[in-house]
Amino acid sequence: MNLGSVRIAPAAGELVTAFFEQHTYTNIAVLVDEHTKKYCYPLIKPLLPKHLLISIKSGEEKKNLETCSHIWQQLTDKQFDRKSLVINLGGGVIGDMGGFCASTYKRGIDFIQAPTTLLAQVDASVGGKLGIDFNGFKNHIGVFKEPVAVLIATDFLKTLPWQEVRSGFAEIIKHCLITDAAMWQKIRKRDLDKQKWEELVPHSVQIKQEVVRQDPTEKGLRKILNFGHTIGHAVESYFLAQTRKKLLHGEAIAVGMICEAFISMQKGLLTEDELIAIEEFIFAVYGKVKITDADIAAILPLTLQDKKNEKGKIQCVLLEKPGKAVFDQIVTFKDMQEALDYYKN
Amino acid sequence: MNLGSVRIAPAAGELVTAFFEQHTYTNIAVLVDEHTKKYCYPLIKPLLPKHLLISIKSGEEKKNLETCSHIWQQLTDKQFDRKSLVINLGGGVIGDMGGFCASTYKRGIDFIQAPTTLLAQVDASVGGKLGIDFNGFKNHIGVFKEPVAVLIATDFLKTLPWQEVRSGFAEIIKHCLITDAAMWQKIRKRDLDKQKWEELVPHSVQIKQEVVRQDPTEKGLRKILNFGHTIGHAVESYFLAQTRKKLLHGEAIAVGMICEAFISMQKGLLTEDELIAIEEFIFAVYGKVKITDADIAAILPLTLQDKKNEKGKIQCVLLEKPGKAVFDQIVTFKDMQEALDYYKN
Numbered sequence: 119m120n121l122g123s124v125r126i127a128p129a130a131g132e133l134v135t136a137f138f139e140q141h142t143y144t145n146i147a148v149l150v151d152e153h154t155k156k157y158c159y160p161l162i163k164p165l166l167p168k169h170l171l172i173s174i175k176s177g178e179e180k181k182n183l184e185t186c187s188h189i190w191q192q193l194t195d196k197q198f199d200r201k202s203l204v205i206n207l208g209g210g211v212i213g214d215m216g217g218f219c220a221s222t223y224k225r226g227i228d229f230i231q232a233p234t235t236l237l238a239q240v241d242a243s244v245g246g247k248l249g250i251d252f253n254g255f256k257n258h259i260g261v262f263k264e265p266v267a268v269l270i271a272t273d274f275l276k277t278l279p280w281q282e283v284r285s286g287f288a289e290i291i292k293h294c295l296i297t298d299a300a301m302w303q304k305i306r307k308r309d310l311d312k313q314k315w316e317e318l319v320p321h322s323v324q325i326k327q328e329v330v331r332q333d334p335t336e337k338g339l340r341k342i343l344n345f346g347h348t349i350g351h352a353v354e355s356y357f358l359a360q361t362r363k364k365l366l367h368g369e370a371i372a373v374g375m376i377c378e379a380f381i382s383m384q385k386g387l388l389t390e391d392e393l394i395a396i397e398e399f400i401f402a403v404y405g406k407v408k409i410t411d412a413d414i415a416a417i418l419p420l421t422l423q424d425k426k427n428e429k430g431k432i433q434c435v436l437l438e439k440p441g442k443a444v445f446d447q448i449v450t451f452k453d454m455q456e457a458l459d460y461y462k463n
Numbered sequence: 464m465n466l467g468s469v470r471i472a473p474a475a476g477e478l479v480t481a482f483f484e485q486h487t488y489t490n491i492a493v494l495v496d497e498h499t500k501k502y503c504y505p506l507i508k509p510l511l512p513k514h515l516l517i518s519i520k521s522g523e524e525k526k527n528l529e530t531c532s533h534i535w536q537q538l539t540d541k542q543f544d545r546k547s548l549v550i551n552l553g554g555g556v557i558g559d560m561g562g563f564c565a566s567t568y569k570r571g572i573d574f575i576q577a578p579t580t581l582l583a584q585v586d587a588s589v590g591g592k593l594g595i596d597f598n599g600f601k602n603h604i605g606v607f608k609e610p611v612a613v614l615i616a617t618d619f620l621k622t623l624p625w626q627e628v629r630s631g632f633a634e635i636i637k638h639c640l641i642t643d644a645a646m647w648q649k650i651r652k653r654d655l656d657k658q659k660w661e662e663l664v665p666h667s668v669q670i671k672q673e674v675v676r677q678d679p680t681e682k683g684l685r686k687i688l689n690f691g692h693t694i695g696h697a698v699e700s701y702f703l704a705q706t707r708k709k710l711l712h713g714e715a716i717a718v719g720m721i722c723e724a725f726i727s728m729q730k731g732l733l734t735e736d737e738l739i740a741i742e743e744f745i746f747a748v749y750g751k752v753k754i755t756d757a758d759i760a761a762i763l764p765l766t767l768q769d770k771k772n773e774k775g776k777i778q779c780v781l782l783e784k785p786g787k788a789v790f791d792q793i794v795t796f797k798d799m800q801e802a803l804d805y806y807k808n
Contacts, residue, residue, distance in 0.1 A: 144773060183528060190597060190604060199773050222567075224770045225594060225605045226680075249570060252535055259535060260570045261606060335571075425569045428489060428544050 123267050124244060124327065126320055130158070130232065130271035134165045137267055143167075143228070145202035147193060149216040151176035154208040157277040158234045162207070169205075170196050174212075178358060181211045181250050183259075189219040203228045203266070209235035209282075210242035210367065214257065217248035221263040228266040234274040236286025236315070237368060240293070240322035243268045245330040245343075254359060255423050256351055262335055270323070275315055284310055284403060285368030288346070290318050292375060293325045295396070296342045299441025306399045341426055341445035345435040349454060350374025352420035356413065365407065372404040377457035381449055382436040384456070392440055406461075414458045418451050468612045469589060469672065471665055475503070475577070475616035479510045482612055488512075488573070490547035492538060494561040496521035499553040502622040503579045507552070514550075515541050519557075523703060526556045526595050528604075534564040548573045548611070554580035554627075555587035555712070559602065562593035566608040573611040579619040581631025581660070582713060585638070585667035588613045590675040590688075599704060600768050601696055607680055617664055629655055629748060630713030633691070635663050637720060638670045640741070641687045644786025651744045686771055686790035690780040694799060695719025697765035701758065710752065717749040722802035726794055727781040729801070737785055751806075759803045763796050 125133050146169040150159050155173055172192050174185055193202070206216035206229060213231045220229035231243035249260020275283065287310060294302035301321060305313060326343065333340040354370035357363055365373075379396045382388040388396075409417075426433050434449040470478050491514040495504050500518055517537050519530055538547070551561035551574060558576045565574035576588035594605020620628065632655060639647035646666060650658060671688065678685040699715035702708055710718075724741045727733040733741075754762075771778050779794040 144775075183532065187528065187597075194598065194600065194603065194768075197767065197775065199775075200770060201773050222594075222604050222606055224603065225592065225607055247570065249567075252532075253539065255539065258539065258569065259567050261567055262570055422542065423539075425545060428546050430542065430544075 123265065124270065124323055125267065126270040126272065126323065128271065128273045128316075130161050130269065130274065131165045133232075133269040133271055134162045137230070137269065138165075138167060141203075141266070143201055143203040145196065145198045146170070146205065147172050147196075147198065147202070148205045148207055149174070149189065149212055150207050151212060154212065154234050158207055158232075158274055161271075161273075162232075166205075176208075176211065178211055178251065181215050182252070183250065185215060186219050186250060189216070190223055193219075193223055198223070198227065200224050200227055203230065205230045205232055206265075207232045207234060209233065209238045213238055213242050214248055214260070215250050217263065217265060218250055218260050221248055221261050226263070231265045231268045233268070233270060235278060236275055236283050236319075237289060238286070239270050239272070239275075239319055240286060241289040241326065243270070244323055244326045245340075246334065254355060256355055257425075258423075270319065272315055272319055280310075281366060285366035287313065287403065288368030288371040288375070290322050291400070292343075292345050292371065293322045295375070295379075295437060295440055296345050296435070296443035297325050297329075297441060299439070302440045306395065310403050336426070338445070341433075342435050342443040344424075344426055344445070345437070345443050346371045346375035346378055348374065348421055348424050348426070348432065348434045348449070349377045349417075349457065351424060352417045353407075353409075355420050356417045369404055369407065372400050373407055373409075373461060376400055377454065377461050378434060379437055380457045380460045381434065381453050382438075384453065385436060385447070387436055387438045387444070389439075392437075396440070409458065409462050411462075414455065414462070417458065418454055421454060468610065469615065469668055470612065471615040471617065471668065473616065473618045473661075475506050475614065475619065476510045478577075478614040478616055479507045482575070482614065483510075483512060486548075486611070488546055488548040490541065490543045491515070491550065492517050492541075492543065492547070493550045493552055494519065494534065494557055494564075495552050496557060499557065499579050503552055503577075503619055506616075506618075507577075511550075521553075521556065523556055523596065526560050527597070528595060530560060531564050531595060534561070535568055538564075538568050543568070543572065545569050545572055548575065550575045550577055551610075552577045552579060554578065554583045558583055558587050559593055559605070560595050562608065562610060563595055563605055566593055566606050571608070576610045576613045578613070578615060580623060581620055581628050581664075582634060583631075584615050584617070584620075584664055585631060586634040586671065588615070589668055589671045590685075591679065599700060601700055602770075603768075615664065615668070617660055620660055625655075626711060630711035632658065632748065633713030633716040633720070635667050636745070637688075637690055637716065638667045640720070640724075640782060640785055641690050641780070641788035642670050642674075642786060644784070647785045651740065655748050681771070683790070686778075687780050687788040689769075689771055689790070690782070690788055691716045691720035691723055693719065693766055693769050693771070693777065693779045693794070694722045694762075694802065696769060697762045698752075698754075700765050701762045714749055714752065717745050718752055718754075718806060721745055722799065722806050723779060724782055725802045725805045726779065726798050727783075729798065730781060730792070732781055732783045732789070734784075737782075741785070754803065754807050756807075759800065759807070762803065763799055766799060 233243040252258035597603035
């Protein structure tokens with residue numbers, strides 16, 4: 119399947135071979151973490167031209183300036199020039215950070231997003247958002263820049279633990295809830311292990327691309343992709359700083375989607391039945407994250423740093439109905455407090 | 464004078480007032496160093512809306528990731544949102560680094576270049592090149608991004624030490640040598656203190672803007688602005704790492720222009736008379752930098768990191784004649800060695 123610079127196929131090797139039949143570079147680097155080095159890199163290594171392998175430790179907590187310095191240093195040491203290429207082989211952390219490093223090295227060299235997780239395939243690798251975390255704030259430093267290609271090999275999904283698949287599925291649920299009621303009705307009737315990725319991955323990529331095409335720098339419509347993320351990101355940031363429990367991105371967004379669907383109902387948008395259908399499905403897939411009153415008190419202020427806010431007001435995406443989202447909805451701490459209390463109980 | 468987003472006038476206050484009559488922001492920061500805080504900031508402070516002052520230490524050696532972290536932290540602490548503005552009040556270091564920080568904070572907020580040195584007015588503030596140094600390599604990490612406005616107040620030049628004026632003048636000489644033979648003939652007949660800045664600043668800005676407009680991301684024509692910089696940057700980097708002597712940017716570019724004019728003659732482009740006219744004028748203005756054989760041996764390898772190089776070949780801008788430059792000219796270490804030897808003797 120061909121969606122602009124996005125190519126989707128089962129086998130990674132096929133995608134890589136086709137790309138290098140049409141492109142030449144003076145230097146090539148492949149960025150991996152210990153997981154993708156072991157499970158994904160061997161599938162493309164024999165098909166790549168001569169290249170440098172840059173390996174970093176996995177994890178959101180490595181998505182920082184220090185790791186960027188390490189990547190920039192390796193490109194510098196190997197005298198990568200402006201006609202060089204970086205291939206980001208991994209999940210969102212690798213894609214966001216590798217893309218940011220490439221976009222800022224000598225003021226920008228080409229890069230390929232080769233997402234290996236479901237989350238990155240349906241979300242992070244499309245849309246040109248790049249960046250790193252900064253002192254606890256997610257994606258706080260970054261740029262908008264399109265990769266020269268996004269190569270999505272669905273075979274990589276077979277290498278993932280089920281929690282990773284479940285995490286990525288949250289963005290698929292989101293895409294359906296904000297734009298496609300019919301697909302929402304289809305997926306909510308199937309268990310996680312019965313979902314059809316070969317259909318859902320292109321479907322999600324297409325939704326995201328169309329939204330991004332209409333509003334690349336997030337002045338308006340693109341904000342709908344933030345559904346579940348105002349509260350979800352705050353929940354994720356909070357648990358990232360905790361030692362007791364790590365939440366995957368999609369697990370946090372699942373919490374956020376229930377809370378923001380609840381606020382949608384409170385504001386007279388969603389009906390109670392629609393809310394219940396959403397929360398029943400999400401609880402069935404993700405279970406319930408244990409959140410205390412003390413957690414909630416700490417989570418609320420973190421929503422203030424959301425990049426979509428203006429003038430200190432918290433702007434949220436709400437659902438008018440399944441398949442239809444509205445953005446720039448102002449919500450208060452009280453709205454969010456009630457939503458998190460609702461989730462908790 | 465009005466050249467796109469560039470405004471040129473004697474008084475800074477007038478430019479600032481006109482800008483804020485047309486633009487509104489949720490938060491505003493002014494980035495200064497100890498010099499511009501003392502001499503330039505007081506001229507605009509009463510005319511600015513409520514703002515945050517961010518002060519950093521002056522000097523190319525502060526143009527690094529650590530200082531960026533300090534700037535990003537201040538914007539974060541004051542909860543700057545995406546509708547915020549950063550005003551970079553200073554020379555090239557402030558403009559390059561402040562612009563880079565603004566362009567990457569929350570994936571990009573607006574910024575104004577308010578250049579206070581002659582060098583920044585005629586060169587750094589126009590063209591959207593932003594960045595910081597990385598482990599000794601100049602502007603190694605950065606992006607291309609246009610400011611929302613460039614406000615050039617020529618009155619600021621009166622606050623400068625003469626060495627700073629002389630440094631900026633090197634870029635004016637360069638602009639004449641690469642595109643305007645008539646203006647070259649005019650300036651070379653005047654001493655430094657007889658140059659007419661009110662004429663030369665707009666002239667240089669116009670040349671630079673026109674070249675950048677035709678080739679914003681430096682795929683071709685824009686490379687001519689690099690005349691004198693292949694060797695000049697290497698000389699500058701080398702002396703930056705030395706404790707014995709610091710060279711200002713323009714002083715290093717003056718060395719580079721003589722060397723690259725010499726190479727132009729060696730390749731049969733410039734005549735000997737043309738070379739002599741160039742070197743006599745530059746020596747009269749800048750004197751001669753003492754460079755030893757050991758210095759030359761250390762300078763040569765530094766030319767390899769120039770961002771314009773491809774496939775390990777050193778690409779240089781040469782002069783066909785005064786007022787006409789050619790780019791993508793391959794030069795060897797031997798060519799550059801001979802040029803530096805010529806300069807030395």
